[in-house]
Amino acid sequence: MNLYWNIVRPTVTYGCEAWDLKETIKNKLILFESKVLRRIFGHKKERHGTWRIKTNDELDELIRHKNIINHIKAQRLSWFGHLHRMPEERMVKKYISGTRC
Numbered sequence: 048m049n050l051y052w053n054i055v056r057p058t059v060t061y062g063c064e065a066w067d068l069k070e071t072i073k074n075k076l077i078l079f080e081s082k083v084l085r086r087i088f089g090h091k092k093e094r095h096g097t098w099r100i101k102t103n104d105e106l107d108e109l110i111r112h113k114n115i116i117n118h119i120k121a122q123r124l125s126w127f128g129h130l131h132r133m134p135e136e137r138m139v140k141k142y143i144s145g146t147r148c
Contacts, residue, residue, distance in 0.1 A: 051087060056115065063119045064126035073116055080115045081106060 059079065066072070084106045090098040091105070107114065133140045 048087060051083060055083060056118065060115065060119055060122065064123050066119070068116075068119065076115050076119075084110065 059076070081103060085100055088101055088106070088109060091101050092098055101109075130140065130143060135141070135144075
């Protein structure tokens with residue numbers, strides 16, 4: 048899991064603060080995360096000896112409801128706070144607020 052939290056997720060979500068997060072993109076990200084987590088956690092053995100893949104709810108419990116979409120929303124909120132605290136002279140602040148550069 049350390050590999051996922053520290054390398055895979057930051058690589059996939061690089062620059063996510065500026066993304067236009069549409070439903071199709073959200074669905075693709077959730078699908079990607081599910082596939083990766085199923086590879087990490089593997090199959091589950093039932094009592095009678097058969098194997099099955101973990102459900103999305105089981106995966107959500109394993110990552111403590113910290114899915115990739117919640118991570119992106121937190122990153123965007125963090126960027127907004129950073130932008131709000133920025134001095135008015137900064138180019139990014141001027142661009143976002145609509146004042147002339």
